[in-house]
Amino acid sequence: MRRVNFSMVTIKDIAKAAGVNHSTVSRALRDDSRVSAAMREKIHTIAKQMDYVPNLAAKKLVRQKTNFVGLIWPSKEGLFFYNMNLQIQREGVKRGYRVMQIMDDPTVSLQAFRQFGVDHVMFWDVFTMMPASFAVERQRFPGRVLAMGGINRIEGMDWLAVDRSGALLMAVRHLTELGHRRLAYAGNKNNKLKIYGFLQGIAECKADYTPEHFIDYFGSTFEDDVRHIFQKQDRPTAIIVDSQQCLFRLLRAFRQIRVRIPEDVSVVVYDDTPEMSELEIAFTTVGPSIQDLAVKAWDIVTAEAGTGEEREPVEEVVGATLVSRESAIPFRPEMELPVT
DNA sequence: AAACATACTCCTGCTCGGAG
DNA sequence: CTCCGAGCAGGAGTATGTTT
Numbered sequence A: 001m002r003r004v005n006f007s008m009v010t011i012k013d014i015a016k017a018a019g020v021n022h023s024t025v026s027r028a029l030r031d032d033s034r035v036s037a038a039m040r041e042k043i044h045t046i047a048k049q050m051d052y053v054p055n056l057a058a059k060k061l062v063r064q065k066t067n068f069v070g071l072i073w074p075s076k077e078g079l080f081f082y083n084m085n086l087q088i089q090r091e092g093v094k095r096g097y098r099v100m101q102i103m104d105d106p107t108v109s110l111q112a113f114r115q116f117g118v119d120h121v122m123f124w125d126v127f128t129m130m131p132a133s134f135a136v137e138r139q140r141f142p143g144r145v146l147a148m149g150g151i152n153r154i155e156g157m158d159w160l161a162v163d164r165s166g167a168l169l170m171a172v173r174h175l176t177e178l179g180h181r182r183l184a185y186a187g188n189k190n191n192k193l194k195i196y197g198f199l200q201g202i203a204e205c206k207a208d209y210t211p212e213h214f215i216d217y218f219g220s221t222f223e224d225d226v227r228h229i230f231q232k233q234d235r236p237t238a239i240i241v242d243s244q245q246c247l248f249r250l251l252r253a254f255r256q257i258r259v260r261i262p263e264d265v266s267v268v269v270y271d272d273t274p275e276m277s278e279l280e281i282a283f284t285t286v287g288p289s290i291q292d293l294a295v296k297a298w299d300i301v302t303a304e305a306g307t308g309e310e311r312e313p314v315e316e317v318v319g320a321t322l323v324s325r326e327s328a329i330p331f332r333p334e335m336e337l338p339v340t
Numbered sequence B: 001a002a003a004c005a006t007a008c009t010c011c012t013g014c015t016c017g018g019a020g
Numbered sequence C: 001c002t003c004c005g006a007g008c009a010g011g012a013g014t015a016t017g018t019t020t
Helices: A010-017 A022-029 A037-047 A056-063 A081-095 A106-116 A133-142 A164-177 A192-204 A223-228 A244-256 A289-303
Strands: A068-072 A098-102 A120-124 A145-148 A158-162 A183-187 A212-215 A237-243 A268-270 A285-289 A315-319 A320-323
Touching: A010 A022, A010 A037, A022 A037, A068 A081, A068 A106, A081 A098, A081 A120, A098 A106, A106 A120, A106 A133, A106 A285, A120 A223, A120 A289, A145 A192, A145 A289, A158 A289, A164 A183, A164 A192, A164 A268, A164 A285, A164 A320, A183 A192, A212 A244, A223 A244, A237 A244, A244 A268, A285 A289, A289 A315
Parallel strands: A068 A098, A068 A120, A120 A145, A145 A158, A158 A315, A183 A212, A183 A237, A237 A268, A268 A285
Antiparallel strands: A285 A320
């Protein structure tokens, strides 16, 4: 049946068509046992014919719940962001939620989610400093707001942190356990947490590292630095790469000077996404499990509020895991020869 | 007399406790 | 087994009061 105008079909329209009260329709559509099976069947059929869809706003008015969760996502490229987003959506659907996503100014997005009446909001925190407007808007939003991945915990919001330092520490331990002594690092020199973990590992494992073996991903001499470091005597036999973007650039530089992974150098890269095991060499990775992150995010956001009281914001850390694949192998003396 | 402020009533689509 | 009607939040509309 095609409708001529665009006014919404309501349970009252169905009630009229079925010759019953609207509350009977409401119950029938939710398969309430107080309505006879025959009547339920009849009402379902009519509802389908009339293209009925329940009005979410009205439902929320009574139920105070929509089973929609808002996701504010940063406008960022990269496999991590793609995979993280994917897992959040899948985990939500698994738990009977729908995810509504906005990629816009965070304050504007949060306000929009308040208007739409989503139950809770999650966001991936890329703020260096939380804008005051966002904090104000959070006060007005009635549900929970979960900040994921951020560096700092934020007043009044749940926090799901990532142990970046721990991840890098783990990477150093892994490489030194494989017998590597001389290590290099490629990445962002401003990422203090990762560098802190790395240096901690160097100290703990008594590995050999000098700042000359730091390759600045954002520096203009990246390729030259790689060439210089790997073509000299006593070159590093292992390198830790702090992001996938950096890895891709490093791979190009290695190809130019014929450095092979893992024959000439072992590599551990930060962030584990499925793609990392599907490249020419499967990469050994460290970082939080994306699956764990998504599961914990939903656990926090959907946790019952307990004994009536307003729930205190929770704080959780997702630990790092190391996944050993083909790019990091035991040290062999011939690795130390300069590549030509 | 016109302009503005405040208070109220109605309406929406749906759920749910209780009455018939 | 079915119906009645209160009530949820808040925008729109109307009525009344107060200030220029």
